Amino acid sequence: MHYSLIVLFVGLFVAHLATQCPAVDAQELDQDGLTKEATPLNEKPSAESSAPFNVPFKTYGGTQFWTDHQHTHGYRLQSNWMTDHWRLLDGTDVRRAWGTREQCEKALAELLGDQIEEPESKEYVILLHGLMRSHQSMRSMQKVLQDSGCGTVLRFSYASTRNTIGDHAAALNEVLTGLPDDAKISFVAHSMGNIVVRHLLADLKEEGDPKGLLKRYRCMVMLGPPNQGAAIARRLASTKVFGLVAGKGALELGPNWQQIAGNLAIPDFPFAIIAGDLSQKKVRNPLLGEASDFVVQVEETHLEGRESFVTVPVVHSTLMKNPKVQQLVVSFLKSH
Secondary structure, eight states, X not given: OHHHHHHHHHHHHHHHHHHHSOOOOHHHHHHTTSSOSSSOTTSOOOTTSOOOOOOOEEOOSOSSSEEEEEEETTEXXXXXXXXXXXXXXOTTSEEEXXXXXXXXXXXXXXXXXXXXXXXXXXXXXXXXXXXXXXXXXXXXXXHHHHHTTOOEEEEEOOOTTTSOHXXXXXXXXXXXXXXXXXOEEEEEEETHHHHHHHHHHHHHHHHOOTTOGGGTXXXXXEESOOBTBOHHHHHHGGGSHHHHHHHHHHHHHTTTHHHHHTTOOOOSSOEEEEEEOOGGGTOOOTTSOSSBSSSSBHHHHOOTTOSEEEEESOOGGGGGGOHHHHHHHHHHHHTO
């Protein structure tokens, strides 16, 4: 009976997350080289040549296939986890080039022209989405922060269900390293995005920090962070379906938590935690304890050293879109 309940919940859980993540358009995949006849996957274009001919094509900007590696002057450089090829998107998510990384970087330099010398912002807020979500889920948060004068707000997109948390942290490091050398950086992360940041902090401390990023981090707001791992991931992992759908990162939050916990750091800069707690609404996930946001238990969000801790009666998947939560984020960022 218990196993049947878990299988049923897996189906409901995956269906719920699927509604939060835009479908991947088959035409977009074809346009981005998955079925290109001109450049077979085993015959990548020479890095010395120009990028393959490109028809500007509107994309979703990155869902579960794409990870950002650079943000500059409104452009984003991304890699595809399946094919290892690259693409360059403009500020409206239109593809401007594709091919190898070197070809896309060359195309970016040509598009920027004299703009590359123009000074960029000195204050950045990096938004990170959670598991099985996309950067689009952070769009309303971005607008609120920008309207409130919190600096330049960038949405980091990563293939959350395909690679490891360490892989995501390495890509985030590339994005941050590409920002101006004197830029101050803050984070607002949802769910697994917080673990990506904590992994990056540990990596910089262990492997070195040539760009001095650790000294330039200003503050962070964690939304529904599974800072102690996720009981729901441990329980759903037994069905095997969860790992297949949610990927390596999800298993790291669940049954493989002890393998990754030692690779996570606690921020040395001020950080706040906002956790969802539906207990007062008498909404309870049968696989979790009394106090949770239906995905992450309140006790799992705790982390030593936090400057503030707030609970709100909001479900996990909508924390970043809730007006009260957004104002709490603005207040914390502005106070630092």
